Each structure stands twice: as C-alpha cells, then as structure tokens.
Amino acid sequence: MTAYLARSLFLLIASWMAVSTCRDGFIIKGGLLPEAAIVNKSGDMMKPGAKEIEAVSLLDGSKRCAYFIKKVADWEEVWGLCDDGWLMSGDDESDRAFPVWPAAAYASACVAQEWEKAKPKSISLDDFLEDVLPSLAEEGLLVSVFLVPAGGLVAANVSPSKLLKDLQQERALYE
Numbered sequence: 001m002t003a004y005l006a007r008s009l010f011l012l013i014a015s016w017m018a019v020s021t022c023r024d025g026f027i028i029k030g031g032l033l034p035e036a037a038i039v040n041k042s043g044d045m046m047k048p049g050a051k052e053i054e055a056v057s058l059l060d061g062s063k064r065c066a067y068f069i070k071k072v073a074d075w076e077e078v079w080g081l082c083d084d085g086w087l088m089s090g091d092d093e094s095d096r097a098f099p100v101w102p103a104a105a106y107a108s109a110c111v112a113q114e115w116e117k118a119k120p121k122s123i124s125l126d127d128f129l130e131d132v133l134p135s136l137a138e139e140g141l142l143v144s145v146f147l148v149p150a151g152g153l154v155a156a157n158v159s160p161s162k163l164l165k166d167l168q169q170e171r172a173l174y175e
Contacts, residue, residue: 048103057109057148061156064146069163071102073170076125078132079107081118089144089155097144097157098136100128110147129167133160 048056056067072078079101081087090096101107104120111118123132136143137160145163147155 048105053105053109057106061146064148065156065158068100068102068146069166069170072125072128073167073174075102077122078102078125078128079104079120079122081107081111081115082121083115083118086121087115087118088141089147097142097155098132099144099147099155101146106146106148110149112149125167125171129164133164136160137164 056064059067080099086098088096089099099107099110100123101110101120104122107120111120133143141160142157143160143163144155145158
C-alpha cells in the first residue's frame with residue numbers, strides 16, 4: 001500500500017511539473033522548455049514551424065488576412081515591429097499603414113533593409129481592439145495585415161474598422 005501511495009504522489013507531482021500555467025493562461029509543457037513549446041489553452045502551438053511559415057507566406061493577401069484573423073483571435077496577441085517606435089509601411093503619407101502579423105516569426109521575416117534594426121513586439125488583442133485600431137482609424141491610416149517579404153513586401157491593406165469588426169466576430173467564436 002505504501003508503494004502505491006508513493007507512486008501516486010510521484011505521478012501527481014510529475015504531472016503538475018509537466019504542465020504548468022503561465023500568468024496569461026498559456027500552458028508551457030514540460031516546465032522550462034524553449035518557446036516552441038508554448039501552446040494556448042486549446043493546445044495549439046503559438047509559434048509556427050518553418051513549414052507553416054513557408055506555406056502561409058505563399059498564400060495570397062486575402063487568405064493570409066483570414067489566417068491572421070483566426071490566429072490572432074485564438075492566440076490573443078498581434079505582432080508589430082519596433083525601432084524607436086512602431087514602424088509603418090508605405091512610401092508617403094497617402095499609403096502609410098501599420099503592419100501587423102499573427103506571430104513574431106512572421107514579423108521577423110520582414111526585418112530587412114530600412115527595418116534591419118527592428119524587433120518584433122507583441123500587442124495584446126484587447127489593446128489592439130480598444131486602442132490601436134481606433135487610433136489608426138482616427139488618423140486615417142490602414143492596417144497592413146501580414147506583410148511577406150516575397151517579391152517585395154506584399155500585404156492586404158485593410159481599414160481599421162473592418163479589421164476590428166472581423167476580429168470581434170472571430171473572437172466571439174472563442175468565448
């Protein structure tokens with residue numbers, strides 16, 4: 001009987017150490033593992049693998065935008081690029097847009113040339129919906145959803161109000 005209790009206690013402690021919850025509700029399997037082991041509450045990986053990055057980057061702008069909306073609603077964060085402030089895409093005031101990605105790996109793929117010192121930075125979905133998108137709409141700027149480096153930086157430019165509506169609708173599916 002004592003061996004049974006000792007084994008049960010060992011299994012209980014081992015399972016507790018194997019799956020622990022972070023402050024943001026994300027689960028890190030195995031305790032202190034690399035960031036590739038970070039998953040969301042439903043068990044989906046939050047860091048896309050190399051094959052996923054390659055496949056998604058080849059999608060057209062509207063399909064990448066749909067992917068962005070689903071992933072951001074699920075992972076509850078948006079990624080932008082920072083270098084002494086948030087970076088903007090576009091050559092002049094008439095086509096300036098705020099570039100965003102669903103994961104740091106996608107943002108990092110666009111760090112080149114004039115953005116070579118930029119670093120990916122996350123924005124919580126709540127802050128993005130409540131602060132960033134309304135501010136962009138007020139300033140008359142677009143959101144450059146999911147730039148990819150292939151053939152120049154190509155993205156789906158979307159109005160902040162449309163992206164807000166789409167993200168709210170998708171987010172409602174996860175609540």
